[in-house]
Amino acid sequence: MGGGLRYTGAALMSSLLTTDEQARLLALRAEAERRATSKLAVYFPAAGPLSRDKYSKQLDFFAMGKTVSQRLFMAANRVGKSEAGAYETTLHLTGRYPDWWEGHRCAGPIEAWCVGTNSQTTRDIVQHKLLGSVSQLGSGMIPAHLIVRTIPSRGLPGALEGAVVRHIDGGESLLGLKTYEQGRQSFEGTAKDVIWCDEEPPADCYTEMLYRTLTTRGIVFTTFTPLQGMSDVVKGFLEPETDEAQGVKGYIQAGWQDVPHLDPSMQEAMRATTPPYQLAARTAGEPALGSGAIYPMAERECLVPTTPIPASWPRVYALDVGWNKTAVVWGAQNPGNGQVVLYDEHYMGHGEPASHAAAIQARGGWMRGVIDPAAAGSNQVDGRALIDIYGRLGLRLDPAVNAVEAGLLETWNLLVSGRLKVQEHLQNWRAEFRRYHRDEQGKIVKRGDHLMDATRYLVMSGRPLMRVAPRSPHPTRLHQASDADWMSA
DSSP, X not given: OOGGGOOOHHHHHHHHSOHHHHHHHHHHHHHHHHHHTOGGGTSSOSSSTTOGGGOHHHHHHHHHTTTOSEEEEEEOTTSSHHHHHHHHHHHHHHOOOOTTOOSOOOSSOOEEEEEESSHHHIIIIIIHHHHBOSSSBTOSSSOGGGEEEEEEOSSSTTOEEEEEEEOTTSSEEEEEEEEGGGOGGGGOSOOOSEEEEESOOOHHHHHHHHHHTTTTTOEEEEEEOOTTOSOHHHHHHHSOSSHHHHHHEEEEEEOGGGOSSOOHHHHHHHHHTSOGGGHHHHHHOOOOOXXXXXXXXXXXXXXXXXXXXXXXXXXXXXXXXXXXXXXXXXXXXXXXXXXXXEEEEEEESSOOHHHHHHHHXXXXXXXXXXXXXXXXXXXXXXXXXXXXXXXXXXXXXXXXXXXXXXXXXXXXXHHHHTSEEEETTOHHHHHHHHHOBBOTTSOBOOSSOHHHHHHHHIIIIIGGGOBOOOOOSSOOGGGOOOGGGGTTO
């Protein structure tokens, strides 16, 4: 058609709408634009289908920042972990904390780093969630009117090195965007108040980032799906090695069941396309087992609640001896269905046999046990066999069968069939289970596997030795449960 019949958008609107209708439409457009460039104002509302009370895991993660300086939000895919990281980062950059905020507060303008895996993911995820698209700056979590200026990157097109953000106090916060692929050295030097790591950082990069917050008494928080399994970073949160670490570290785990925005059909579609060994990580935020996992099943599938064991159940224990760690696991068998339940553990390093024997005696000296067959050899202290030493200390022990692969297969058969269960309070057993795997050559990684070995001894050699506890004139709480309580286990 000819040019005389062409209309601009505004002219067309004027020709079709009344003045009042035009005014209302312009107001709606202005509100839509405001919302598009001010996500901060609409996240975690007080009411509605996505109200903040329905996101308790995110709120717990935020609140934890008041008491610990290092946090991990270990979450399933699509639960909003990156949105949570971008939201908190924006609050610290702008100082615009909502009334309901219970987490860490920065006193004034800050210097922050936000870090992604590589240049592309940092641009497409971290930068996008904070600042929005290149064509619509401010469509991310940081409102457009608070972005003073951006700092372009000389590398990837559309990527930024950072931005200057207006703080509510009148000053300016500095945001830097970085990547793990830049290496540990790139995190040296400058002090930072806040560091947000999106996706799991390499251990050396993470350690270097911690040093950047020492002088500022700053915080480091990390959001990712634990697809790398029990890595050093994950292990540092789940199994802090010192009391000091326990006081500065905390983690929140979240799965699909913890958010309202994932309907069942969406969950089923995502589940169908996920490799089995990644299901626990991608759906529940549990560390991935990895393709080399010796027992490729989700940890939760073998757990049962911690309850007293009935007196009528026969019991046995298995002992794996070592210098770094000596481990003992106790098992009982349900006479109704034959199911074995691991109900107690002993996990201690650098102890003399007497200390381990005392711990075993305290849990029932009448019980028989099986021990690592290597204990039948001579120990390096005085030439006596450890099994003899423990016998002199009052323990009734038999050498276990150490057919490793056969033992692993039998244990796996019991686990996958539900005939072997573990009470949920056995934290050391659970930690070893998560990281028990083979290397690239198919060899078992012999590190932190003492309770796994003890479990194998119990399965292969301990069950025939199970005995019922002798009657006691003073029954303990352990002996007060009934068989009926366990028949459905």
